[in-house]
Amino acid sequence: MPPSGRALIRGVDAETEPGTRRRGRPRDPELEQRVLTAAVQEYAERGWAGLTMDGVARRAGVGKSTLYLRWPDKDALLAAAVKDMGAASQAIDTGGLRSDLEVLARSLHTFYADPTGWAMTRIMIDAAGSGEQLGGFAEVVNGIYRPAALAVFERAVARGEARPDIPAQLVVNVVYGTEIVYAMMRPWDEKEGVVPDPEEAVRRLVDFCMAGMGPWLTGQ
Amino acid sequence: MPPSGRALIRGVDAETEPGTRRRGRPRDPELEQRVLTAAVQEYAERGWAGLTMDGVARRAGVGKSTLYLRWPDKDALLAAAVKDMGAASQAIDTGGLRSDLEVLARSLHTFYADPTGWAMTRIMIDAAGSGEQLGGFAEVVNGIYRPAALAVFERAVARGEARPDIPAQLVVNVVYGTEIVYAMMRPWDEKEGVVPDPEEAVRRLVDFCMAGMGPWLTGQ
Amino acid sequence: MPPSGRALIRGVDAETEPGTRRRGRPRDPELEQRVLTAAVQEYAERGWAGLTMDGVARRAGVGKSTLYLRWPDKDALLAAAVKDMGAASQAIDTGGLRSDLEVLARSLHTFYADPTGWAMTRIMIDAAGSGEQLGGFAEVVNGIYRPAALAVFERAVARGEARPDIPAQLVVNVVYGTEIVYAMMRPWDEKEGVVPDPEEAVRRLVDFCMAGMGPWLTGQ
Amino acid sequence: MPPSGRALIRGVDAETEPGTRRRGRPRDPELEQRVLTAAVQEYAERGWAGLTMDGVARRAGVGKSTLYLRWPDKDALLAAAVKDMGAASQAIDTGGLRSDLEVLARSLHTFYADPTGWAMTRIMIDAAGSGEQLGGFAEVVNGIYRPAALAVFERAVARGEARPDIPAQLVVNVVYGTEIVYAMMRPWDEKEGVVPDPEEAVRRLVDFCMAGMGPWLTGQ
DNA sequence: TTCTAAACGAGACGGTACGTCCCGTCTTGTG
DNA sequence: CACAAGACGGGACGTACCGTCTCGTTTAGAA
Numbered sequence: 029m030p031p032s033g034r035a036l037i038r039g040v041d042a043e044t045e046p047g048t049r050r051r052g053r054p055r056d057p058e059l060e061q062r063v064l065t066a067a068v069q070e071y072a073e074r075g076w077a078g079l080t081m082d083g084v085a086r087r088a089g090v091g092k093s094t095l096y097l098r099w100p101d102k103d104a105l106l107a108a109a110v111k112d113m114g115a116a117s118q119a120i121d122t123g124g125l126r127s128d129l130e131v132l133a134r135s136l137h138t139f140y141a142d143p144t145g146w147a148m149t150r151i152m153i154d155a156a157g158s159g160e161q162l163g164g165f166a167e168v169v170n171g172i173y174r175p176a177a178l179a180v181f182e183r184a185v186a187r188g189e190a191r192p193d194i195p196a197q198l199v200v201n202v203v204y205g206t207e208i209v210y211a212m213m214r215p216w217d218e219k220e221g222v223v224p225d226p227e228e229a230v231r232r233l234v235d236f237c238m239a240g241m242g243p244w245l246t247g248q
Numbered sequence: 249m250p251p252s253g254r255a256l257i258r259g260v261d262a263e264t265e266p267g268t269r270r271r272g273r274p275r276d277p278e279l280e281q282r283v284l285t286a287a288v289q290e291y292a293e294r295g296w297a298g299l300t301m302d303g304v305a306r307r308a309g310v311g312k313s314t315l316y317l318r319w320p321d322k323d324a325l326l327a328a329a330v331k332d333m334g335a336a337s338q339a340i341d342t343g344g345l346r347s348d349l350e351v352l353a354r355s356l357h358t359f360y361a362d363p364t365g366w367a368m369t370r371i372m373i374d375a376a377g378s379g380e381q382l383g384g385f386a387e388v389v390n391g392i393y394r395p396a397a398l399a400v401f402e403r404a405v406a407r408g409e410a411r412p413d414i415p416a417q418l419v420v421n422v423v424y425g426t427e428i429v430y431a432m433m434r435p436w437d438e439k440e441g442v443v444p445d446p447e448e449a450v451r452r453l454v455d456f457c458m459a460g461m462g463p464w465l466t467g468q
Numbered sequence: 469m470p471p472s473g474r475a476l477i478r479g480v481d482a483e484t485e486p487g488t489r490r491r492g493r494p495r496d497p498e499l500e501q502r503v504l505t506a507a508v509q510e511y512a513e514r515g516w517a518g519l520t521m522d523g524v525a526r527r528a529g530v531g532k533s534t535l536y537l538r539w540p541d542k543d544a545l546l547a548a549a550v551k552d553m554g555a556a557s558q559a560i561d562t563g564g565l566r567s568d569l570e571v572l573a574r575s576l577h578t579f580y581a582d583p584t585g586w587a588m589t590r591i592m593i594d595a596a597g598s599g600e601q602l603g604g605f606a607e608v609v610n611g612i613y614r615p616a617a618l619a620v621f622e623r624a625v626a627r628g629e630a631r632p633d634i635p636a637q638l639v640v641n642v643v644y645g646t647e648i649v650y651a652m653m654r655p656w657d658e659k660e661g662v663v664p665d666p667e668e669a670v671r672r673l674v675d676f677c678m679a680g681m682g683p684w685l686t687g688q
Numbered sequence: 689m690p691p692s693g694r695a696l697i698r699g700v701d702a703e704t705e706p707g708t709r710r711r712g713r714p715r716d717p718e719l720e721q722r723v724l725t726a727a728v729q730e731y732a733e734r735g736w737a738g739l740t741m742d743g744v745a746r747r748a749g750v751g752k753s754t755l756y757l758r759w760p761d762k763d764a765l766l767a768a769a770v771k772d773m774g775a776a777s778q779a780i781d782t783g784g785l786r787s788d789l790e791v792l793a794r795s796l797h798t799f800y801a802d803p804t805g806w807a808m809t810r811i812m813i814d815a816a817g818s819g820e821q822l823g824g825f826a827e828v829v830n831g832i833y834r835p836a837a838l839a840v841f842e843r844a845v846a847r848g849e850a851r852p853d854i855p856a857q858l859v860v861n862v863v864y865g866t867e868i869v870y871a872m873m874r875p876w877d878e879k880e881g882v883v884p885d886p887e888e889a890v891r892r893l894v895d896f897c898m899a900g901m902g903p904w905l906t907g908q
Numbered sequence: 909t910t911c912t913a914a915a916c917g918a919g920a921c922g923g924t925a926c927g928t929c930c931c932g933t934c935t936t937g938t939g
Numbered sequence: 940c941a942c943a944a945g946a947c948g949g950g951a952c953g954t955a956c957c958g959t960c961t962c963g964t965t966t967a968g969a970a
Contacts, residue, residue, distance in 0.1 A: 050945085051938090051943075051944045051945075052936065052946065053934070053937095053945050053946045054935080055945095055947095056935095080925065080926090085948090090947080090948070091949055092926095092949080092950085093928085093946095093947075093949085094947055097947085100927095101926085102925095152432055153370050153432060198426075198452055198453065198456060199456075201426050202422055202426050204429050205426040206418075206422050206425040207425070208425050208428055209428070210421065232415060233422075240457065240460035241456075242459050270914075270968090271912075271967080272913040272968080273915045273916075273968095274915080274968095275915065276916080279916090300956065302955095309917085310917075311917040311918060311919085312919085312957095312958085313917080313918085313959085314915075320958095322957075490918090491917075491963075492919030493921080493962050493963095494920075494961080495920060496921080499920095520952090521951075525923095529922085530921080530922070532922090532954095533922075533923080533956090534921055534922075536953065537921085541953075542953090592872055635892060635896070638892055638896060639896075641869040641870065642865070645862070645865025645866040645867070646858075646862050646865040648865050649861040649865040649868070672858055673862075676858060676859075676862065676901075679899060679900045679902050679903065680896040681896075681899075682899050682902065713941040713942075715940095715941065715942095716941075719941095741931070741932080750943075752932085752933095752943090753935095753943080753944085756933080757942085762931075762932090
């Protein structure tokens with residue numbers, strides 16, 4: 029949110045302008061990372077309900093005022109922590125559409141199985157409901173994860189595996205959505221084949237998607 | 249939680265035994281509905297973050313002790329409210345698998361578009377993360393919604409439209425999951441075809457699923 | 469402040485109407501005293517600067533919310549604590565004006581020497597400066613201490629020791645004021661006769677007052 | 689605090705040695721006065737509770753570090769501000785003890801009526817209670833104001849109006865103390881003759897003191 | 909009818925976290 | 940070196956809410 033309404037709170041995204049050196053003591057660049065790490069650790073030990081601003085501050089060796097200097101409230105810190113956590117997103121390129129999708133589905137499966145990974149989705153859900161941008165968190169998902177997934181299809185098209193009008197967005201949504209449902213169901217229902225073993229689940233989902241994309245796949 | 253550990257709290261499910269008439273003043277039968285309605289209204293006005301036990305009690309004209317007499321904590325009340333809200337779940341039976349799936353997808357799309365409906369998913373997500381049963385809320389989803397959706401496939405098999413080993417669970421997950429992703433994305437991304445207009449979105453999702461189920465569909 | 473403007477906050481003076489039994493759980497009558505005592509103890513151990521609402525709450529075994537339910541803020545609690553502390557004010561009646569004044573001056577001297585007693589004056593000074601009523605604290609001083617001192621002169625008049633137009637208010641002010649100055653000076657100046665030993669100080673002050681009142685004293 | 693323990697803070701009294709020209713940028717001579725004025729203004733607008741170091745710094749157009757370079761803490765700045773404010777203390781010499789006392793009492797009365805003047809007493813009270821020296825503030829009072837008042841009696845003795853053993857300290861205390869009580873009572877009690885009109889109050893107080901000093905006054 | 913158990917409204921209570929404010933220290937760049 | 944700016948660790952404040960408790964009142968079946 030570059031042209032933010034009120035100038036008093038500069039927020040964590042400030043100081044991005046290259047030349048303009050600010051006056052006063054500069055913000056400690058390490059500090060932000062230290063806090064984010066502390067937040068994730070705190071979460072790991074106490075769960076989301078037990079995640080306290082005081083707790084994060086204490087663990088990071090930071091004053092509470094500093095937290096609120098950078099993030100307007102707990103939600104924003106939360107979002108930043110998760111955002112930071114998922115920053116490492118590598119491209120998928122195994123050489124084939126089917127195996128690429130398997131990698132994607134499998135990594136999502138693992139990601140959501142980890143409570144920290146799952147929290148990311150939880151936050152997106154909250155954000156979607158409240159109408160808040162939640163610190164631009166969604167931009168990360170839509171700006172990093174989704175493009176990475178879409179690139180899989182672009183490469184498939186380039187290789188001649190699929191026609192250019194393949195509904196990539198839909199398939200991405202299907203894969204993400206189904207994995208979310210798997211993660212949602214896990215705590216309750218481990219029987220009945222709703223949540224089969226991971227490898228089986230991934231295989232069947234990809235089978236289904238390949239069949240669904242049939243009309244757009246070339247014979248080769 | 250039928251065989252609840254502690255006997256002090258009888259909970260909202262108590263008094264189901266037919267003959268045993270309890271001594272003392274009987275519970276007000278209207279009250280429960282009044283509270284649940286108040287909770288939903290309170291949510292509609294203030295959002296989930298602003299949903300307060302005191303607020304619900306005040307709006308329902310009820311003492312806080314009464315709330316805790318019936319629901320063990322806020323989560324349970326929340327779950328009950330949403331559960332009550334979604335109680336009206338009718339069977340889907342249009343006579344054809346494709347049109348049944350369209351009805352299912354379309355009703356989910358509408359349901360998630362409504363903030364109250366979306367809240368239901370939000371609660372499930374929260375519950376899945378915290379490891380809590382959230383007052384048996386998940387049972388409703390897995391016990392009512394999912395069976396209603398699975399029945400669609402049973403009828404298709406009965407009609408001879410699909411083979412008995414059709415992966416019904418997977419398709420249900422795909423439809424639910426994709427609609428969840430649509431709902432998640434809505435606030436941010438109305439362009440690029442990620443969230444197309446509802447009717448188009450439903451049609452394309454069902455097309456995809458029908459193609460994905462191809463191997464299990466009979467020629468007829 | 470009986471007909472207080474806003475009815476939402478009832479304050480500590482509420483519930484004085486005899487017949488009207490309030491609804492809801494009644495306030496714990498011991499609690500108030502427990503808190504006040506805790507406040508004084510906390511002060512004794514940590515000094516006024518170290519007097520914390522959390523500290524008082526913890527020592528009294530009370531929630532912070534309860535403190536703020538009864539006293540609007542720290543100043544009010546402070547005032548109440550000191551007020552409560554000085555509630556025990558006994559009449560002075562030795563049978564003679566001179567000896568009565570000596571008792572008054574001596575008790576003030578001792579009172580101000582004690583840090584808790586001195587705090588009372590400190591609060592009055594603060595209150596006078598801020599223009600606040602500080603919880604009606606001043607009423608105690610002007611309603612209890614001053615009348616008790618004035619009674620000394622009334623009795624002297626009744627005994628025929630002094631004429632009825634004796635400037636009692638002035639003399640009371642002189643005694644109080646001079647003792648305040650003694651207390652103020654004590655920490656710095658123990659030499660030069662500014663603050664002589666207590667007994668001497670009292671005697672000389674009373675001597676001075678008796679001489680000052682000369683015109684209003686009867687020969688006997 | 690000339691031989692201050694820690695050498696890091698040179699304090700406001702530094703640089704008094706005549707010849708020793710320091711290295712580096714010299715201290716801005718106006719700055720100190722600007723800060724002190726800002727402190728008094730800030731007090732006048734917001735009251736003592738609202739007196740903030742940041743606020744003073746901002747109003748004086750000064751960095752906070754500069755404040756702490758010259759005064760060790762808030763109390764010291766406070767003391768310096770009040771001290772500076774009352775620096776203008778002129779000798780009293782009307783030619784007669786009685787009229788001198790009237791001038792003294794009247795100027796005290798006016799001084800305490802002004803909130804800034806009253807603040808000075810408030811600070812002394814605080815200082816006396818906390819056991820702190822409050823930046824040597826008391827020295828000012830005992831070193832400037834008191835001698836000025838005592839000089840009145842010295843001159844009276846020199847003129848032959850009073851005997852040398854007149855209890856000057858006591859009378860000074862009486863005058864100061866009584867005026868303090870007047871100032872304390874003002875906000876609450878404007879009736880009953882506790883706080884009569886200024887001129888009357890002064891006259892009666894001096895009358896009383898003159899009578900009290902009777903034994904030490906010469907016939908002349 | 910009288911007694912007794914439970915539901916109910918009201919609101920006090922202990923506790924915990926929030927987000928704000930301020931103090932006194934520090935670390936920059938500029939004069 | 941002084942100085943303005945402002946980040947920083949620390950800690951108290953006053954608010955809000957949770958879930959529990961203790962009252963007095965109401966409602967019914969049991970005695």
